[in-house]
Amino acid sequence: MKRIEVIVNPDRVSVVLAALTKAGYSGVMITEIEGHGKQKGLTQQWRGETYKMDLLQKVKLETVVRDADVDELVSTITKGVRTGEIGDGKIFISPVDDAVRIRTGERGDSAIK
Numbered sequence: 001m002k003r004i005e006v007i008v009n010p011d012r013v014s015v016v017l018a019a020l021t022k023a024g025y026s027g028v029m030i031t032e033i034e035g036h037g038k039q040k041g042l043t044q045q046w047r048g049e050t051y052k053m054d055l056l057q058k059v060k061l062e063t064v065v066r067d068a069d070v071d072e073l074v075s076t077i078t079k080g081v082r083t084g085e086i087g088d089g090k091i092f093i094s095p096v097d098d099a100v101r102i103r104t105g106e107r108g109d110s111a112i113k
Contacts, residue, residue, distance in 0.1 A: 001096040001112060002070050006061045007033070008081050008089035013059050015080035020063060023073050024113060029062040039086045056087065064096050064112050 006016050013030070020028055034055035045051070065073060074091055082088055101111040 001064055001099060001109065002067060003062065003064050003092075003094045003096050004070070004073065005092040005094075006077055006089065007035075007058050007092075008061070009087065010057055010059050012081040012089070013061065016061050016077055019073060019076040019080055020061075022076070023065070023069055025063050025065055025069075025073075027063055027112065031060045031062075033058050033060050037087070037090075058089070064099055066109050066113065 008016060010032075017028065020026070035058055036054065036056055040054070070093060074093070077091060098107060099111040100107050
């Protein structure tokens, strides 16, 4: 099993959720976060004044998936959210040793799908 963490712009959340649903994963955790990558924030103008925004609004979606589903899911998410511009986001993939569905006691892959 793998934990997939997807960090994207707020307007791309629906694309990630659609990819997860299509792959059969309804369990997802969503967190509103702030941060920046290489771009170190954003400079904008408003009413003739220039403002530097060091931290940008992002959304982090997390789910745990079977190893066999990782590549297809990552590919689908990437195709859906990629604009080619700085700030498209990141996908982090990390191993998960085990999962337990508390209600039934199921473990492993059967506990996550």
